[in-house]
Amino acid sequence: MFERFNPSPEALTPFLFFTGKGGVGKTSTACATAISLADQGKNVLLVSTDPASNLQDVLEFNVQRDPKAVPAVEGLYACNIDPEEAARMYREKMVGPYRGVLPDDAVASMEEQLSGACTVEIAAFDEFTTLLVDTSVTSQYDHILFDTAPTGHTLRLLQLPTAWSSYLTSSTHGASCLGPLSGLQEKKTAYSESMKALSDPEKTQLMLVTRPESSAIAEAQRAANELLEIGMVNQHLIINGWLEALKTDDAVAKAFYNRQQDAVSKIDENSSKSISILPFVSHSLTGIESLRTWFSLQQEELGLQNETPSLPAPVHSIDDYVDSLIAKNQRVIMTMGKGGVGKTSMAASIAAKLSEKGHSVHLTTTDPADHLSGVVANAANLHVSSIDPKKEVERYTNQVLTEAAELSDSEREYLEEDLRSPCTEEIAVFQAFASIVAQSVHDFVVIDTAPTGHTLLLLDAAQSYHKEVERMNGQKTPDSIKQLLPTLRDPLQTSIAIVTLAEATPVLEASRLQEDLKRARIVPSWWLINQSLFAADSKEPVLANRATEEIKWIDTVQRKLANETVLIPWHI
Amino acid sequence: MSSITIFDPAMCCSTGVCGPSVDPELTRIASALHKLEAEGVEVKRYNLANDPAEFVQNEQVKELLKTEGADALPFVFFNGHLQTTGDYPSNQELATYFSIDPQQLETKKPKLKIDLKSI
Numbered sequence: 173m174f175e176r177f178n179p180s181p182e183a184l185t186p187f188l189f190f191t192g193k194g195g196v197g198k199t200s201t202a203c204a205t206a207i208s209l210a211d212q213g214k215n216v217l218l219v220s221t222d223p224a225s226n227l228q229d230v231l232e233f234n235v236q237r238d239p240k241a242v243p244a245v246e247g248l249y250a251c252n253i254d255p256e257e258a259a260r261m262y263r264e265k266m267v268g269p270y271r272g273v274l275p276d277d278a279v280a281s282m283e284e285q286l287s288g289a290c291t292v293e294i295a296a297f298d299e300f301t302t303l304l305v306d307t308s309v310t311s312q313y314d315h316i317l318f319d320t321a322p323t324g325h326t327l328r329l330l331q332l333p334t335a336w337s338s339y340l341t342s343s344t345h346g347a348s349c350l351g352p353l354s355g356l357q358e359k360k361t362a363y364s365e366s367m368k369a370l371s372d373p374e375k376t377q378l379m380l381v382t383r384p385e386s387s388a389i390a391e392a393q394r395a396a397n398e399l400l401e402i403g404m405v406n407q408h409l410i411i412n413g414w415l416e417a418l419k420t421d422d423a424v425a426k427a428f429y430n431r432q433q434d435a436v437s438k439i440d441e442n443s444s445k446s447i448s449i450l451p452f453v454s455h456s457l458t459g460i461e462s463l464r465t466w467f468s469l470q471q472e473e474l475g476l477q478n479e480t481p482s483l484p485a486p487v488h489s490i491d492d493y494v495d496s497l498i499a500k501n502q503r504v505i506m507t508m509g510k511g512g513v514g515k516t517s518m519a520a521s522i523a524a525k526l527s528e529k530g531h532s533v534h535l536t537t538t539d540p541a542d543h544l545s546g547v548v549a550n551a552a553n554l555h556v557s558s559i560d561p562k563k564e565v566e567r568y569t570n571q572v573l574t575e576a577a578e579l580s581d582s583e584r585e586y587l588e589e590d591l592r593s594p595c596t597e598e599i600a601v602f603q604a605f606a607s608i609v610a611q612s613v614h615d616f617v618v619i620d621t622a623p624t625g626h627t628l629l630l631l632d633a634a635q636s637y638h639k640e641v642e643r644m645n646g647q648k649t650p651d652s653i654k655q656l657l658p659t660l661r662d663p664l665q666t667s668i669a670i671v672t673l674a675e676a677t678p679v680l681e682a683s684r685l686q687e688d689l690k691r692a693r694i695v696p697s698w699w700l701i702n703q704s705l706f707a708a709d710s711k712e713p714v715l716a717n718r719a720t721e722e723i724k725w726i727d728t729v730q731r732k733l734a735n736e737t738v739l740i741p742w743h744i
Numbered sequence: 745m746s747s748i749t750i751f752d753p754a755m756c757c758s759t760g761v762c763g764p765s766v767d768p769e770l771t772r773i774a775s776a777l778h779k780l781e782a783e784g785v786e787v788k789r790y791n792l793a794n795d796p797a798e799f800v801q802n803e804q805v806k807e808l809l810k811t812e813g814a815d816a817l818p819f820v821f822f823n824g825h826l827q828t829t830g831d832y833p834s835n836q837e838l839a840t841y842f843s844i845d846p847q848q849l850e851t852k853k854p855k856l857k858i859d860l861k862s863i
Contacts, residue, residue, distance in 0.1 A: 269796075270796045275810050278814040282793050282796060
């Protein structure tokens with residue numbers, strides 16, 4: 173019913189953005205497209221803008237900040253915009269020359285101010301702009317492909333040109349909260365040019381990658397609409413993981429197949445987007461050769477498996493995890509991991525089980541693309557809420573303006589101007605997050621955090637806030653904020669569950685997330701392996717082969733990464 | 745022409761809305777400076793996080809930073825002479841020095857909304 177995705181260079185614009193919920197195969201699709209274009213004689217640059225990039229896992233090549241030729245593919249270059257790294261370099265550029273010139277405490281205070289969320293966001297955006305408008309870069313390539321961050325973060329990144337540009341236009345007192353990037357005014361032209369490039373259908377095409385599942389397709393649709401609003405009109409939908417025909421009447425395979433048919437039947441056929449598919453494969457899509465053959469792959473010829481392989485070590489059920497939470501009285505529970513691995517449904521399932529056992533539970537999400545509503549039914553002792561960035565900004569703005577009630581009109585005006593800065597969102601969301609964690613005094617609090625990149629930024633904000641709080645102890649700071657980091661770090665109060673799938677990319681990314689958390693002295697203990705085909709025990713060859721592939725990743729999690737491992741079977 | 749030059753501590757934004765809570769003092773001084781500027785006073789503000797070069801080029805500031813430390817910021821200069829350290833000048837101080845009507849810098853209190861006849 174849909175064409176295979178196998179684009180010719182003529183059909184593609186110079187800039188290509190691959191976006192979609194995490195775990196849908198966005199990076200694999202972007203890499204395979206890049207390889208295909210390069211194989212057809214084009215010069216191609218592949219860029220990851222994900223704070224937790226996994227380009228190196230898929231390409232099996234050490235991707236750096238500067239474009240480097242990918243060995244084995246003539247004409248293909250790759251680089252990685254790491255926001256943390258970009259911010260660090262910006263900070264070093266600003267601070268470096270003054271080390272030893274200004275006193276140490278002055279240098280330290282500069283560094284502190286330049287470690288905030290604003291700096292990270294802006295420094296990353298700045299690099300992104302260079303790739304869009306700097307002709308010395310763009311003239312070298314026929315196509316530049318962006319393997320973008322998970323949806324929520326992408327939206328903010330892509331909306332930044334609009335936000336900053338209108339902010340600069342309406343700024344009457346000169347830059348104030350533009351502090352972290354003092355050179356911003358000079359860059360106004362570059363920013364408005366990137367907006368122009370993004371909204372030109374001849375220059376930029378948006379590739380929305382999704383799985384054949386209703387929730388993933390709905391999310392892709394939401395992202396598409398929001399990006400349409402900022403003018404990205406040239407959009408294409410790619411449905412990845414398409415199961416073409418079944419060979420058995422296995423119940424899991426049928427459910428898998430029916431869910432796929434059901435999901436695509438709901439796609440709005442009147443939408444102007446073109447749609448294509450990519451086939452489900454049982455092997456992992458990493459390495460140049462498997463990516464190169466993917467677009468033209470025929471349905472795999474796989475034999476039936478006779479023996480069921482077994483796991484090297486026993487695993488827990490989700491009930492074991494919930495019992496452990498109750499026994500240890502850990503009242504703050506955060507599910508973390510790569511986007512699309514099912515953090516939301518895990519959080520909902522944990523919250524539901526806690527409430528069934530008679531505990532009072534508050535379930536909430538900080539995911540900018542909110543998909544918690546509809547996952548759980550409200551029980552009397554289960555309260556569900558979400559942190560909506562837009563509403564939080566509104567609340568924060570009102571709160572600040574109310575506290576500033578005695579100000580004169582021009583002072584208010586000045587304050588309102590700073591509140592219009594995009595940095596305000598980080599602060600507002602952060603405050604809401606802190607106040608929900610503080611509720612654990614009364615309830616169990618289960619938080620479905622945002623996809624990895626955003627989560628890291630959020631926690632980093634928590635950390636720099638913590639320093640700020642210590643520094644500015646003369647000022648009134650809500651207890652919820654003072655208590656946040658100590659609470660998250662205390663294993664007697666908090667349990668961090670890493671959610672992953674038994675696949676290469678989610679496991680590797682989750683292990684990097686765990687390392688980052690440990691650096692912030694937050695130590696996860698339980699790993700929840702979600703949607704396991706192995707645990708579902710399917711006999712359909714393509715699914716059974718994928719199940720066998722899962723074993724080494726389950727084993728890796730058990731032996732190297734987790735203290736305790738939960739395995740959850742694939743289900744609809 | 746009269747001038748005021750302020751060397752601020754390292755800040756993200758000069759109103760402090762990017763901090764854990766808003767410092768009304770920062771808003772007051774930002775607003776007062778804005779009005780002074782409208783009255784023809786030359787206003788210069790340097791933030792340690794963004795304009796460190798200014799802190800190095802000015803020998804007096806560089807020396808102050810060395811002896812007093814970054815905690816002693818802000819340094820405030822009126823017509824090139826050091827006026828205060830550690831605090832921003834009050835509106836009264838600004839009005840007296842630059843000979844303008846203090847009312848113009850003063851904070852307007854919110855007007856009473858109670859209609860006296862209704863009491």
